[in-house]
Amino acid sequence: xxxxxxxxxxxxxxxxxxxxxxKAIELGADQAEISLSSSTGASVGVRMGELETIEHxxxxxxxxxxxFGHKVGSxxxxxxxxxxxxxxxxxxxxxxxxxxxxxxxxxxxxxxMANDISDMGLDFQWDxxxxxxxxxALSCEAAAISFDSRIKNSEGANxxxxxxxxxxxxxxxxxxxxxxxxxxxxxxxxxxxxxEMHRDYWYSSERNPANLDSLESVGEMAAKRAxxxxxxxxxxxxxxxxIFDASVAGSLIGHFLSAIRGGLLYKxxxxxxxxxxxxxxxxxxxxxxxxxxxxxxxxxCFDDEGVRTPEQRDIIKNGVLCGYILGxxxxxxxxxxxxxxxxxxxxxxxxxxxxxxxxxxxxxxxxFLVTDLIGSGISMLTGDYSRGxxxxxxxxxxxxxxxxxxxxxxxxxxxxxxxxxxxxDSLGRGNIxxxxxxxxxxxxAGD
Amino acid sequence: xIDKFQIANDTLLVPYDLTESGISKVINDIAGNDAxxxxxxxxxxxxxxxxxxxQSCVKSGSFSIDKGVxxxxxVGDKTAFAYCDDMSMGALLDASSKVKSIVRQGxxxxxxxxxxxxxxxxxxxxxxxxxxxxxxxxxxLLNLADQLARAKDSRVKEVTASxxxxxxxxxxxxxDGGLVPDVRPMVRxxxxxxxxxxxxxxxxxSGGGGRTNYLMFTSDKVADYVNEAVRHACINLEAEDAxxxxxxxxxxxxxxxxxxxxxVGHGLEGDFNRKGTSTFSGRIGEQVASGLCTVVxxxxxDGRRGSLNVDDEGNPTQKNILIENGVLKxxxxxxxxxxxxxxxxxxxxxxxxxxxxxxPRMTNTYMLAGDSDPEEIVASMKxxxxxxxxxxxxxxxxxxxxxxxxxxxxxVENGKIxxxxxxxxxxxxxxxxxxxxxxxxxxxxxxxxVGICGKDGQSVPVGVGQPTLKVEALTVGGVQV
Numbered sequence: 041x042x043x044x045x046x047x048x049x050x051x052x053x054x055x056x057x058x059x060x061x062x063k064a065i066e067l068g069a070d071q072a073e074i075s076l077s078s079s080t081g082a083s084v085g086v087r088m089g090e091l092e093t094i095e096h097x098x099x100x101x102x103x104x105x106x107x108f109g110h111k112v113g114s115x116x117x118x119x120x121x122x123x124x125x126x127x128x129x130x131x132x133x134x135x136x137x138x139x140x141x142x143x144x145x146x147x148x149x150x151x152x153m154a155n156d157i158s159d160m161g162l163d164f165q166w167d168x169x170x171x172x173x174x175x176x177a178l179s180c181e182a183a184a185i186s187f188d189s190r191i192k193n194s195e196g197a198n199x200x201x202x203x204x205x206x207x208x209x210x211x212x213x214x215x216x217x218x219x220x221x222x223x224x225x226x227x228x229x230x231x232x233x234x235x236e237m238h239r240d241y242w243y244s245s246e247r248n249p250a251n252l253d254s255l256e257s258v259g260e261m262a263a264k265r266a267x268x269x270x271x272x273x274x275x276x277x278x279x280x281x282x283i284f285d286a287s288v289a290g291s292l293i294g295h296f297l298s299a300i301r302g303g304l305l306y307k308x309x310x311x312x313x314x315x316x317x318x319x320x321x322x323x324x325x326x327x328x329x330x331x332x333x334x335x336x337x338x339x340x341c342f343d344d345e346g347v348r349t350p351e352q353r354d355i356i357k358n359g360v361l362c363g364y365i366l367g368x369x370x371x372x373x374x375x376x377x378x379x380x381x382x383x384x385x386x387x388x389x390x391x392x393x394x395x396x397x398x399x400x401x402x403x404x405x406x407x408f409l410v411t412d413l414i415g416s417g418i419s420m421l422t423g424d425y426s427r428g429x430x431x432x433x434x435x436x437x438x439x440x441x442x443x444x445x446x447x448x449x450x451x452x453x454x455x456x457x458x459x460x461x462x463x464x465d466s467l468g469r470g471n472i473x474x475x476x477x478x479x480x481x482x483x484x485a486g487d
Numbered sequence: 488x489i490d491k492f493q494i495a496n497d498t499l500l501v502p503y504d505l506t507e508s509g510i511s512k513v514i515n516d517i518a519g520n521d522a523x524x525x526x527x528x529x530x531x532x533x534x535x536x537x538x539x540x541x542q543s544c545v546k547s548g549s550f551s552i553d554k555g556v557x558x559x560x561x562v563g564d565k566t567a568f569a570y571c572d573d574m575s576m577g578a579l580l581d582a583s584s585k586v587k588s589i590v591r592q593g594x595x596x597x598x599x600x601x602x603x604x605x606x607x608x609x610x611x612x613x614x615x616x617x618x619x620x621x622x623x624x625x626x627x628l629l630n631l632a633d634q635l636a637r638a639k640d641s642r643v644k645e646v647t648a649s650x651x652x653x654x655x656x657x658x659x660x661x662x663d664g665g666l667v668p669d670v671r672p673m674v675r676x677x678x679x680x681x682x683x684x685x686x687x688x689x690x691x692x693s694g695g696g697g698r699t700n701y702l703m704f705t706s707d708k709v710a711d712y713v714n715e716a717v718r719h720a721c722i723n724l725e726a727e728d729a730x731x732x733x734x735x736x737x738x739x740x741x742x743x744x745x746x747x748x749x750x751v752g753h754g755l756e757g758d759f760n761r762k763g764t765s766t767f768s769g770r771i772g773e774q775v776a777s778g779l780c781t782v783v784x785x786x787x788x789d790g791r792r793g794s795l796n797v798d799d800e801g802n803p804t805q806k807n808i809l810i811e812n813g814v815l816k817x818x819x820x821x822x823x824x825x826x827x828x829x830x831x832x833x834x835x836x837x838x839x840x841x842x843x844x845x846x847p848r849m850t851n852t853y854m855l856a857g858d859s860d861p862e863e864i865v866a867s868m869k870x871x872x873x874x875x876x877x878x879x880x881x882x883x884x885x886x887x888x889x890x891x892x893x894x895x896x897x898x899v900e901n902g903k904i905x906x907x908x909x910x911x912x913x914x915x916x917x918x919x920x921x922x923x924x925x926x927x928x929x930x931x932x933x934x935x936x937v938g939i940c941g942k943d944g945q946s947v948p949v950g951v952g953q954p955t956l957k958v959e960a961l962t963v964g965g966v967q968v
Contacts, residue, residue: 087564087762093844096569096585103551114549118572124552131550138622140544170588193763230764230885239764239885269886277732279968307542307645308688309681414881415890417912417964421681421690426729426912426964428881428890445888447912447964449731483966485731485914 048078048205050217056125057209060104063129065211069106069136071147073210075344076102076120081202084173086181088194091174097202106132110145113137144372147345150212152368152378154342154349161335162220162247166201173199176255177225183259184229190270191263195228195239214346223249227259231266238269245469248335265411272444274486275433281407282448282482283400285431286465288413290472293327295452297385299420300361302370311423311453312361319359321456326391327356331380336387338471343367344383353379355388390474392462397476400463402437404478409434410448423452446486455479489613492602495658495668499530503574510660511600516583517560518662519598522590525561525822527800528660530574531841535653536617540629540646548622557841560586561823570842603665608803610787610794611698613670616652619700625650628704632678635713642724643717644688645681650674652701659801667801673697673792673948675937676704678712682720691720695935697790719876719895722907729896729911729965735871736913736961737864737899741932742877744853744951747782748940749880749889750917751775755809757824757835757847759884766887766918767815775815776921779857782810784819786834786850792936793851793950797834800845804834821847839945849940853952857927861955864926866902872963873897873904874913887917912964920958928955
C-alpha cells in the first residue's frame with residue numbers, strides 16, 4: 041500500500057469553484073470568492089523500536105465569501121458535493137443580509153490579480169509504502185536511542201508525507217491553483233540521569249524530500265539536545281546579555297511581523313502602530329520577504345485573495361520599517377495598497393553578519409544562550425515580552441552549564457533595537473530564516 | 488425527551504444511505520473475530536457559526552458544516568487509523584481496508600450492534616444553539632456589548648466582540664457493537680476592549696459560555712462581560728513593571744486554576760504515564776502536593792464547557808479524584824492506556840474531531856475548597872504578587888516545568904495591595920510548586936467557560952477552577968530587578 045495521491049480531484053475542485061461563484065451571483069451577490077483545498081497523506085509513528093500508529097489522512101475543504109454592496113457573509117464545509125456547496129453559498133448570502141456595511145470590504149482590486157502564474161517548485165511526488173515509512177521512522181528513533189546509554193525512554197519518531205492542492209477563484213474571473221508536498225520526520229527522546237528526566241526533539245521537514253537531513257542526523261540531534269539538558273539548574277535573577285539560538289531566533293522575528301499586521305494596525309492595537317519610516321532595529325538589520333523564491337517553503341504566485349506576489353519586498357531596510365503586512369481589507373482601512381499578504385508573509389529572510397554561533401558566544405562573553413521558549417506571555421498592544429526559557433549559561437564565550445526554569449522578559453521594541461549581531465547560522469528551514477541573535481540585555485528571573 | 492438515537496440516525500446515517508447493517512459490516516471488518524484489542528467508528532457532524540463585531544459594526548459572520556467518520560483498530564499498543572469526510576458505504580469500506588492492515592486472524596466471532604443507553608446521564612440538553620436566536624438577535628447582543636462598553640468609560644477606544652455556537656452530533660460504534668450517541672451544544676461570547684489614557688493603550692477582555700444555547704447571554708450577562716473587560720483594561724492603565732524573581736504568589740479563584748491544568752493536569756494523563764515520560768510517572772500513592780490540595784477532574788458538571796455525557800469512546804464521564812490531600816490517586820485514562828496499564832477507564836478519552844485519534848484529556852479540572860478566608864490569604868503575604876487573571880499556559884510534562892501568564896496582577900507588601908503590575912509569565916516545576924501551596928481559600932470558583940486545551944495538535948474545550956491559594960515561592964518573570 042503506498043501513499044500515491046493522483047491529482048487530488050483537481051477538476052472537481054475547479055468545477056465546484058465555478059458552480060459556487062455563479063450561484064453567488066445568481067443569488068444577487070456583487071462579488072464572491074472561494075478557496076478550496078484537497079490533501080492526502082500518511083504518517084507512521086514508532087516508539088521504543090516498534091510500530092505505534094499508522095494514520096491515513098484525506099482532507100477536503102471549501103470556504104467562500106459573498107459580498108453584497110460592501111456587506112459580507114462567509115461559509116465553509118468539508119462536503120464538496122454540488123448541493124452542499126450551493127447550500128453553503130446560500131448560507132453565506134443569508135449572513136450577508138444581516139451583517140453591517142463597511143466600505144473596505146470586497147475582493148482585492150481586479151488589477152492586482154496575478155496574471156503570471158508559474159510553477160514555484162513545491163510539488164514532489166514521493167511514493168513511499170507504509171512499510172518503507174515504518175522502516176525509516178525506526179532507524180530515526182534507533183539513531184537517537186543508540187546515541188547514548190542515558191537516552192532511556194522515547195516519545196517516539198514519526199515519519200509523514202503529504203500532498204495538497206490549493207485552489208482560489210473569485211468573480212473577477214481569477215482562478216489559480218497549485219500543488220505542494222510536505223515530507224519529513226521527527227524524533228523525541230528522553231535523557232535520564234537519576235531522578236532527572238529531560239525530553240527534547242528534532243525534525244527535518246521539506247517540500248523536496250531530497251533536501252531532508254539524514255534520518256540518523258535527526259535522531260542524533262534529538263538525543264544531543266535532550267542529553268545537554270541533564271544537570272540543568274537555575275541562575276540568579278538579573279539583567280544579562282542574551283543570545284537567541286537559531287532554533288528560536290525566528291520566534292522573535294515572528295513577533296515583529298505579527299506587530300506590523302494590518303489587522304492590528306488599523307485598530308491601533310499594536311505597539312508598532314504608525315511607525316512606518318522609523319528606525320526600529322540597528323542599521324545592520326535587513327528583513328526581506330521573497331514570496332516567489334523557487335522551491336522555498338511558502339512560495340506562491342498569488343496570495344489568499346489572488347493578488348500577485350512580488351519577487352522580493354523590503355520590510356526592514358537598514359533598520360528602518362519600510363512596509364506593513366496588508367491584505368486588501370486592512371490596506372483600505374489604512375488608505376494604503378495591499379502588500380499581497382492576505383494569508384501571511386512568505387519566505388522571510390533576515391540579514392546576518394559573518395560570525396558563527398561560537399564567535400557570537402565569544403562576542404557576548406558572559407550571558408544566557410536561549411535554546412527553548414515556552415508560554416505565550418507576549419502583548420502585541422504594549423510590546424511586553426515575558427516567556428519561560430531554558431538554555432545554557434555562558435562565560436568567556438564558552439558554555440558552562442545548562443539552565444532551566446527561568447523567564448526572559450523585556451519590551452519588544454527595546455529588544456528589536458537591542459539586536460547587536462546576527463550570526464550566519466540560520467537553519468534554513470521554515471518560513472523565517474534567521475541566524476542566532478545577540479541581544480544587549482534582558483531581565484532573567486530565576487533564583 | 489428528545490431521542491439522541493433518533494438525532495444521530497437522522498443526521499449521520501440516513502442522509503448518506505448508511506444502515507445499521509452496513510455499519511455492522513464495517514465494525515465486523517475491523518473488530519470481528521477478535522481481530523483487534525479495540526476498534527471503533529466515530530461518526531460526527533458539526534454545524535457551527537460565529538459573528539464578530541469590530542469598530543461598532545458586525546462586519547463578519549460565518550457558517551460552517553463539518554462531518555466525517557474516523558475508523559480505528561488497536562492491537563496491543565499499535566493503532567491504525569483512517570478517516571473520510573465522504574460518509575458513503577464505499578468510503579467506509581475503503582477506510583476499513585487501510586485500518587485492517589494491522590489486525591490479526593482470530594476466532595469466528597461476530598460483533599452485533601446494540602443501542603447502548605448512555606443517556607442515564609444528561610449534563611446538557613440536545614439543543615441546537617444556532618436555532619435558539621434569530622441572526623438579528625445575535626447581532627443585537629454584539630451591538631449591545633459595543634454600546635455598553637463605550638458608554639461605560641470614555642477611555643474605551645476599541646471594542647471587539649464575538650459570539651459563536653456549535654451543534655455537534657456524534658455516534659460511536661464500540662468494538663462490542665455498542666452504539667452510543669451524543670448531542671453536544673456549545674456557545675461562547677467574548678468581549679475585548681482597548682482603553683487609552685494620556686497616549687497609553689491597554690486591553691482587557693472577558694467572556695463566557697458552556698454547553699447550552701444562546702439564551703444564557705441575557706442583557707445582564709452581556710453587561711457583566713462588558714463591565715469586567717473595561718475594569719480589567721482600566722486597571723492595566725495604572726500597572727507598573729512587574730518584579731522579576733522568586734517570591735510569594737497568591738492566585739485568585741476561578742480561571743487562575745490554569746495553574747492546576749498545567750502544573751499537574753497534563754502530567755496525570757494516562758498516555759504519558761504508561762510510557763513513563765511524565766514527571767508524575769510511577770508515583771501513585773506518593774505525596775505530590777501539599778496536604779491542603781485535593782484536585783479532581785470532573786466531566787459530569789451541568790452545562791460546563793469541559794463536560795461530556797460520554798467521552799469520545801462512548802464511556803460515561805466521571806468525577807475522578809486525581810490528588811487527595813496531596814496524595815496522587817490516579818491518572819486520567821482512555822481505553823488504550825487503561826488496558827495497557829490494567830486499570831479502569833475514567834471517561835477521559837477525547838478527540839478534536841473524527842479526523843484525529845482520541846487520547847486521554849482533561850474535562851473540568853479544579854481544586855476543592857479549603858478553610859482559609861481569601862482576605863486572610865492576601866493579608867498573610869509579606870512580599871509578592873497577587874494574580875487574579877491569566878492568559879494561557881504551557882507545560883513540559885517530562886521535566887515538570889510549566890508557565891502561565893498573568894494579565895492582571897498586583898504587587899503586595901506586608902499584606903497590603905500596592906498597585907497593579909504589567910503582564911508577566913510565572914514559571915515553576917509542577918510537583919515542587921504543588922508542595923509549596925500553604926493556604927487554600929474557601930472560595931472555590933470555576934472559570935466562565937472559555938478554556939481551550941491543546942495537546943499534540945488537537946484542541947478541545949475544557950474547564951478549570953480553584954479557590955484562592957497561596958504558593959510560598961514561585962518565579963515571577965517581570966522586568967523589574
